[in-house]
Structure formats: structure tokens, C-alpha cells
Amino acid sequence: MVPILPFDLLLLILEYLPLPGAEVQSKANSICNDLQNSTQNAIYCCSLANREMSRVAGRVLYRSIKLTLQKKVNSTQNGTESSCTNWKSELTSHNDEADVDEFGLPVAPHPLLSALVCHPSNTTYTNVQRLHITGYLSTFPPGSSNQLPELLANAIRLFTCGPQAKLQSLQFTPEDCHPETFVQSLEVLSKIFDASESRSSICLRELHLNHHAFDDENKARLLTQVKGLKKVTLENPTRALLQALVANRDGRDTSSQGWLYHLQTDLVELHLTNNCGSITPGVLHSFIPYLSHLERLTLGISYSLADKDVFVALAKLNKLKSIALRWYLQLNSPPPSVFIEEWPLPALELFQVGYSSRSLQAALSHKNARNYHRSHTHSHIHTRSAFIELDEVSGGSDYAPDPDDACPLCSWVEKVTASSPALQEVIFMDEDKDYDVDEQSDDDEVEEEHEVQTRVAIDRIMWMMRGNMNSVIEEEEEENVEQLQETDSNL
Numbered sequence: 001m002v003p004i005l006p007f008d009l010l011l012l013i014l015e016y017l018p019l020p021g022a023e024v025q026s027k028a029n030s031i032c033n034d035l036q037n038s039t040q041n042a043i044y045c046c047s048l049a050n051r052e053m054s055r056v057a058g059r060v061l062y063r064s065i066k067l068t069l070q071k072k073v074n075s076t077q078n079g080t081e082s083s084c085t086n087w088k089s090e091l092t093s094h095n096d097e098a099d100v101d102e103f104g105l106p107v108a109p110h111p112l113l114s115a116l117v118c119h120p121s122n123t124t125y126t127n128v129q130r131l132h133i134t135g136y137l138s139t140f141p142p143g144s145s146n147q148l149p150e151l152l153a154n155a156i157r158l159f160t161c162g163p164q165a166k167l168q169s170l171q172f173t174p175e176d177c178h179p180e181t182f183v184q185s186l187e188v189l190s191k192i193f194d195a196s197e198s199r200s201s202i203c204l205r206e207l208h209l210n211h212h213a214f215d216d217e218n219k220a221r222l223l224t225q226v227k228g229l230k231k232v233t234l235e236n237p238t239r240a241l242l243q244a245l246v247a248n249r250d251g252r253d254t255s256s257q258g259w260l261y262h263l264q265t266d267l268v269e270l271h272l273t274n275n276c277g278s279i280t281p282g283v284l285h286s287f288i289p290y291l292s293h294l295e296r297l298t299l300g301i302s303y304s305l306a307d308k309d310v311f312v313a314l315a316k317l318n319k320l321k322s323i324a325l326r327w328y329l330q331l332n333s334p335p336p337s338v339f340i341e342e343w344p345l346p347a348l349e350l351f352q353v354g355y356s357s358r359s360l361q362a363a364l365s366h367k368n369a370r371n372y373h374r375s376h377t378h379s380h381i382h383t384r385s386a387f388i389e390l391d392e393v394s395g396g397s398d399y400a401p402d403p404d405d406a407c408p409l410c411s412w413v414e415k416v417t418a419s420s421p422a423l424q425e426v427i428f429m430d431e432d433k434d435y436d437v438d439e440q441s442d443d444d445e446v447e448e449e450h451e452v453q454t455r456v457a458i459d460r461i462m463w464m465m466r467g468n469m470n471s472v473i474e475e476e477e478e479e480n481v482e483q484l485q486e487t488d489s490n491l
Helices: 007-015 029-047 051-061 111-115 148-161 183-195 217-223 239-245 259-263 281-290 307-314 336-342 357-362 367-374 408-416 442-490
Strands: 064-069 075-077 080-082 091-093 130-136 169-176 206-209 231-235 269-275 296-301 322-326 350-355 425-430
Touching: 029 051, 064 111, 111 148, 130 148, 148 183, 183 217, 217 239, 239 259, 259 281, 281 307, 336 408, 350 357, 350 408, 408 425
Parallel strands: 064 091, 064 130, 130 169, 169 206, 206 231, 231 269, 269 296, 296 322, 322 350, 350 425
Antiparallel strands: 075 080
């Protein structure tokens, strides 16, 4: 008989694996994610080995629960309807008919439902450390037709306040839902933190929300009562939320202070992603007094923010180790000397920059420069060798861009990180990468093919002009002689 390891030892082995859905900030993100998916599949296979492995693997797999409700996609085949789903590595479920058959709830069996079973022997909820709600939720108002809001509120109460509760990360990022879907959950969170005398008794440390969770003043007000968070991610922050972040900053009553006031002693990561158009220079600078402990910051796209506005604020955050910004071309950006002398980032280790490749190409006036940058791989100054490479798109021509045609994105990154001696990695993220092929029209393909044929003809002419004309003439004369000889023989 093969010896079986003790339960405690097996648990230590499997718990060493990373949580599913954990963010990995590295240039090898795709490799890490693939490895993570295979890891979760391996744990699932372990659960089928024997009873002991099933107990251990179940506890590990329940660490992360993801509820994803998909839109129903009907495809008629032989008179029957079928729906397609996508399975993830996390404990998740896809219920294409949730609104109709289950009143907005996931179809059983589902890990979220299993963790909420009221039974003295059920301690599954004590394993849940991450809860992620996404997809297309019911658009019916909370009630008998949509019971998901009540279910989520009960889950948060149990996962956060239950005996030995361990919920550390909560994520609400649905594609669509009723405006009141998360109100009950936010009320539970606000009451939990108000009733708790010690922040150490609350295990929740990360909160990730999109606009469905803070698109009105009531939701924003409830969020300001959630304290003790170390990481906050807000997608497409609205004006109401931004006002709640720093509301009544000059007031003496601490209960009426903004959200950042209550988070300032614990918050080390703040991520404001995607559309941040409501963030003006005044709003950004109002955040700074409450971010003295911040180590990681993300700012999405906001055309109201110039380089001066952003880096004057960032230079005041001495502990920043990671920054993620959205770049756009600015004609009045200060010279490198200003960044080095006035806006240094000495603690910066990781710099992530998002950009639009289509906007970047449109900013280049020189046609050869545009072709050059289509095949150009953005890199930091230590690895950048673009100026000495041949242009692959132009058929290997000897064109090399002059300094005026240098990649403005790479030049900007080198400029803003010039005063960062601790910098270890720069990551470029092209937001248009998925659209380059899909948006290419037939006319564009015909034009590119015509350009290729034209370049081939020009290259042949240039080759002939560089001293190969004589060989071409000799070849043609030999062909004419052979044809004459064949004609004479036939005669």
C-alpha cells in the first residue's frame, strides 16, 4: 500500500500555491497566468485521488470563489437550443438562464451556494479568501424576482464576520446589473466597520469596484465608512465618488471626512483605472495629503492632466515603488532636466505605461517613420536598439529615423524615469493591440499589397542602377542568341 501523507502536511503543500486571480506584475504575465491555470487544474485532479486529498484540495480550491453570469447565446441546431460557456480556473459558474429560472441566482451546485449552506458541520466559508462577482447579473430590482443582492449581502456578512472568517479580497465588477444590486452589500460593509472596535478584527484588505458599485451619492457615502483597506481599485471613477474621496477635508468632524482620510494609515495601493476624465489637477492634488504611505498607484486616461500636473503630485509621494500611467502625446511636455531636478522618483522600481498605437502612429508625420514604428518594439533605454535596426516593413531599406522621428513614447518614458536609480522594469501596454487586425479594411489590404509590389519594382530598378545593368543586358542577349539558334535549326 502506498503511504498517505497526513492531512496537515498535504494542506501545507497545496496552500503553498498562489491564489487564483492573484495579480502578477511582471513582463511574463501570460506565462504566469498559464501556469496558474494549470496549477488549479492540478489541484482539482488531486481532489479525485482519494478522500484525504479531496478534503485538502477542497479547502484550497474554496480560497477563491468567482461568480460569472453570462448572457444567454442561443444557437439552433437540429431544432434544439444550446448555449456556450467559458470555464475559468477559479471556482466559478456560468448560468445562462439565471434571470428566468433561478431568480438571478446561480444554478446549483455552485461554490458560492455551498459555502452559504446553514449547517453546523459546514465550515466551507472559513476557506474563502477572495470573492469576485462579474458578468451580466439580473437587471430586475432586488426582491423575489432578483434574490442575488440579498445572497451577496449574506455572503459578505458570513465571509467577513463569521467565526474564523478569512475574506481578504472583494471584487464587484459586473458588465451589467440593476442599480441597487450592491446597495445591501455596501450597507453590510459599512455597518461591519462601524461596529468593529478594532480594525485588526476585520480581515478584508482589498476592494475592487467598477461604476455599478459607486454611481450615486448613496453608494459613495456607504463606501466612505469602509476602513482598514490596504488596496483599493476603482474602475472608471465617477465625479460622485471622487467628491466622496476627499469630502469635507477641512472639517473638524472626522465622521464627515472623505474616504481617503479614513484609509490614509493603511492604504498602500490605489488604482484608478480606465476612464479617469473626472480627475482634474485640483482633484489629483487634493489626494496627496492622504497618500503618504502609498507604494503603488495607477492613473487612467485623463486629458485634463498634463505631465506637470501628474509629476508634481507624484514627486511628493516618496514611497512610490510602482506607477502605472496612460500616455498621450503632449506638445508642451517639460524637458528632461525638469523631471530630473524638480520631479524625481527615487524609489520607483516598476513603471507601467499604457498607450494607443494608432494614436502614436498618427502623431508621426513622416511616412517612413510611421512604417518604422509599426514594427518597432517599445523598450527602455537600456535595451533599446531601434535606431540601428533596418525597417522590416519597408522591405529591409536602409532608412533610419533621425532624432526628430524618434519614438515619442520611448523618449517620454526615458525622460520621466531618468531620476529613478532603483528602476527594475518598464512595461508597455498597447490598448489597441486587439484591434490592429480586426479593424483593417479590404481597401487597406489592397493598398498594402500595392505598396509591396511597388517597393519590389523600385528595389529592382535600384539594383540595376547600382552596377547590375550590364549583367541584365548580357542575360537578355544570351536569351536572344538562343532563340535565334533555335529558329535557324528549325529552318
